[in-house]
Amino acid sequence: MLKITSTVSLESIPHDTKIARYFTREKIDRLTKERTIWFANVKSFKDKHERQIPDAFFKDWPRDSVNSYRTISTKIDEKISAFVSCWTMFDGENYALWKMYDPESTGVCIVTTVGELLQQVNRSDLVLCYVEYINPNKVEKRIDLPWIIYEPGSVPHAMRVKEKFKILPYKYENEVRGIIYKIGEDSGIALHIDVVAFVKEIYLNPFMNKDASLLLKTELEKVFDPAIFKESIINEK
Numbered sequence: 001m002l003k004i005t006s007t008v009s010l011e012s013i014p015h016d017t018k019i020a021r022y023f024t025r026e027k028i029d030r031l032t033k034e035r036t037i038w039f040a041n042v043k044s045f046k047d048k049h050e051r052q053i054p055d056a057f058f059k060d061w062p063r064d065s066v067n068s069y070r071t072i073s074t075k076i077d078e079k080i081s082a083f084v085s086c087w088t089m090f091d092g093e094n095y096a097l098w099k100m101y102d103p104e105s106t107g108v109c110i111v112t113t114v115g116e117l118l119q120q121v122n123r124s125d126l127v128l129c130y131v132e133y134i135n136p137n138k139v140e141k142r143i144d145l146p147w148i149i150y151e152p153g154s155v156p157h158a159m160r161v162k163e164k165f166k167i168l169p170y171k172y173e174n175e176v177r178g179i180i181y182k183i184g185e186d187s188g189i190a191l192h193i194d195v196v197a198f199v200k201e202i203y204l205n206p207f208m209n210k211d212a213s214l215l216l217k218t219e220l221e222k223v224f225d226p227a228i229f230k231e232s233i234i235n236e237k
Contacts, residue, residue, distance in 0.1 A: 002125040002154050002181070008147035010161060013128050015115030018200075019087035019176050022097050025106035025216065032223050036190040037121065037198075039083035039180055042163060044187060049167050051077060053160075054134055056143040073160070080156055082163050083189045085178040087117075093203055093232060096172055105208045108216070111201035117178060120193040125150075125182075129164045131175035136167055148181075156181065199224060206232035 023031065042050050053073060058066045088097060090111050098109070114128060127148050134143065146161040159181050166175070180189060202224060204213050217229060 001123060002156075003151045004125060004127060004148050005151050006149045007127065008149070009144045010127070010129060010146035010148065010164075013114050013130065013176060015113065015118065017114040017176070018090040018111055019114060019117065020090035020109050020111045021087055022094075022101035022109050023107045024102050024104065028108050028110070028220070031110075031195060032220070034190070035195045036192050037085055037117075039085045039178065039189040039191065041185070041187050042082045042084055043185075045084075047166070047170070049136060051082060051162050052136075052165075053145065053162055054143050054165050055136060056134065056139045056141065057145050059139055059142040073162075076156070076159075080159070080181050080183055081185060083180045083182060083186075084163055085117075086173075087176045087178075089174045089176055093206075093234060094172075095234065098205060098207065098234075102205050105205045106212065106216075107205055108220070109203040109205075110199045111203075112198055113200060114176065116198055116200065120198050121178065121191055123180065123191070125180055127161060127179045129161055129177055129179065131166050131170075131173070131177055132164055133166055133168050133171040155183070196224060200228060202229050203232055204229070206234040207236065 053070060058069070061069075088094065093109060098105075102108075118126070118128070129146070132143075143165070146164060147158055148161060149158045150156065161179065163177060163179050166173075182189070202220065204217060208216070221229075
């Protein structure tokens with residue numbers, strides 16, 4: 001496992017920051033049974049802007065230098081994959097995220113903290129970052145591209161955190177990402193966690209029918225303390 005020794009231009013995230021994921025019934029069942037967090041290979045993401053260097057990074061660069069840098073970056077990406085776990089910053093439920101990530105209204109929203117994520121994953125090669133949302137076609141000022149530096153002798157010895165940037169249409173996600181860089185083409189990395197300690201709050205989908213909601217809560221209370229279940233403030237029934 002690689003060991004990150006320093007970062008450049010990467011803002012730290014307070015450990016008490018609340019983060020959340022919206023799960024379908026299938027995904028929450030998998031979490032409770034397998035007790036793992038999944039870091040997906042970015043190559044599986046639908047957004048074709050993922051892992052692209054923003055044009056604003058190259059502001060005032062000569063065109064030949066830009067082309068050379070992009071070519072080198074592409075070659076590195078062919079060898080070294082980025083595995084990402086995506087979370088949304090949480091200060092209450094998000095109506096749109098319920099509808100997008102649990103469209104059949106069968107699941108839950110789980111809430112944890114950045115500190116708990118770091119403790120559970122417990123890897124020296126994990127980097128956390130806020131996602132910055134940009135207009136890829138607008139270059140007003142230069143964007144800095146953060147670095148992470150690994151201990152001497154590592155391969156790679158450093159990586160640019162391109163996964164920090166997404167295009168503006170995804171801003172509603174208000175995302176925090178955990179990223180692991182690793183040589184190889186695996187579809188993802190499953191990391192075992194203490195799921196009971198990890199999950200701090202659970203919201204049942206407020207659009208679920210009453211019987212299904214009661215059944216799901218009964219099942220989840222076999223794993224989690226009933227005290228962590230929170231009432232939704234959304235009421236459309």
